[in-house]
Amino acid sequence: MSEPETPETTPKQLRQFGLLVGTILILIGSYWWFYRDIFESARVVVLAIGCFLFVFGLVLPIILKPIYRAWMALAHVLAWVNTRIIISLIFFLVITPIGFLLRLFKGDILSEKFHSEDETYWSDTERPESVKEHCERQF
Numbered sequence: 001m002s003e004p005e006t007p008e009t010t011p012k013q014l015r016q017f018g019l020l021v022g023t024i025l026i027l028i029g030s031y032w033w034f035y036r037d038i039f040e041s042a043r044v045v046v047l048a049i050g051c052f053l054f055v056f057g058l059v060l061p062i063i064l065k066p067i068y069r070a071w072m073a074l075a076h077v078l079a080w081v082n083t084r085i086i087i088s089l090i091f092f093l094v095i096t097p098i099g100f101l102l103r104l105f106k107g108d109i110l111s112e113k114f115h116s117e118d119e120t121y122w123s124d125t126e127r128p129e130s131v132k133e134h135c136e137r138q139f
Contacts, residue, residue: 009069014057014068016057018054025047
């Protein structure tokens with residue numbers, strides 16, 4: 001899987017990344033600190049990383065460039081995997097049961113069955129009364 005070419009990262013993007021991810025990690029760490037009985041070291045690490053990202057996002061966002069690139073690489077991998085999972089779930093949970101039901105009840109929605117007695121497979125349609133109205137309201 002090749003990584004798509006991305007334009008150069010701007011300081012504004014790095015600042016937004018640092019502030020957003022830093023704030024989220026600070027909130028998670030604070031929640032763990034006050035409301036959860038989780039390992040002390042996990043709380044401290046999450047809070048420290050969040051504070052680091054937040055402070056450097058405000059003061060010197062260019063330092064966050066390698067972290068941002070790694071984060072985006074992870075995001076691309078997760079997007080690739082999630083897309084395959086979601087499409088597979090839709091296929092197996094929606095499309096496949098519909099196909100089974102149509103086969104079970106002999107459904108031919110597209111009129112694809114072969115009829116040897118028919119001269120043509122053209123279907124008759126009703127002629128519109130007014131061509132002008134038909135063109136104005138096509139659907």
